[in-house]
Amino acid sequence: MIFTAEQVACVCEVLLQSGCMDRLAGFLHALPSPFSSCASSSSSTPHPWELESVLKAKAAVAFHQGRFTDLYTLLEGFPFSTCSHPLLQQLWLRAHYIEAERQRGRPLGAVGKYRVRRKFPLPYTIWDGEETSYCFKEKSRSILREWYNSKPFPSTREKQELAAATGLTTTQVSNWFKNRRQRDRATDIDGLVSCSVRTLGEICSSFDNDPSPPRSPHPPPPPLCHLPPSLHHINRALK
Numbered sequence: 001m002i003f004t005a006e007q008v009a010c011v012c013e014v015l016l017q018s019g020c021m022d023r024l025a026g027f028l029h030a031l032p033s034p035f036s037s038c039a040s041s042s043s044s045t046p047h048p049w050e051l052e053s054v055l056k057a058k059a060a061v062a063f064h065q066g067r068f069t070d071l072y073t074l075l076e077g078f079p080f081s082t083c084s085h086p087l088l089q090q091l092w093l094r095a096h097y098i099e100a101e102r103q104r105g106r107p108l109g110a111v112g113k114y115r116v117r118r119k120f121p122l123p124y125t126i127w128d129g130e131e132t133s134y135c136f137k138e139k140s141r142s143i144l145r146e147w148y149n150s151k152p153f154p155s156t157r158e159k160q161e162l163a164a165a166t167g168l169t170t171t172q173v174s175n176w177f178k179n180r181r182q183r184d185r186a187t188d189i190d191g192l193v194s195c196s197v198r199t200l201g202e203i204c205s206s207f208d209n210d211p212s213p214p215r216s217p218h219p220p221p222p223p224l225c226h227l228p229p230s231l232h233h234i235n236r237a238l239k
Helices: 005-018 021-030 052-064 068-076 082-104 110-119 138-150 156-166 170-208 229-238
Strands: none
Touching (some): 005 021, 021 052, 052 068, 082 110
């Protein structure tokens, strides 16, 4: 069955988004070779293997199959559009993380992942050169912070709009707001504890400066003269 370039791109995108890596690998394997003569050399239509969707699908399959060298070659050899960068950046980083974990024989922590990112920076074919912070671009973080200052509990629709504006997923936006609220609550609790400690210290200090003997925390009993009449004879007998 012969597919047009648009159909090939559509199938690749659908299978990629659905996560059907084995089916995607089979579909790519069934495509005609880039050197096949089935496509007219005079046609202005690009060959399926030249389509970005196909190259992106090949990169995902290479990662799925553990062919990381092929993955790196694909990602470094084609200038992908910005909309493809988030997925391809994740493939690049995760592949390098896995290789580093295999070499060290243990999972990577935050510091280990940072060192891997420093050693294997993103190629400019899948990166626009903007510095990132905690895997979020500074521009994206600035947008989220500005929104948080005015509305720390965005609605589902607002999260979707923020995701579109920042280039993040809705889940990433939701997690960012959740984590930020937790940090702010922790800061508020620390402030209350510090205030309570200071107040307690002031109270203790005032006691230290008072020369009078310490008072009993319980009120003194009433004098015997206030005993009920029925108990006066007992009091006289005790005397």
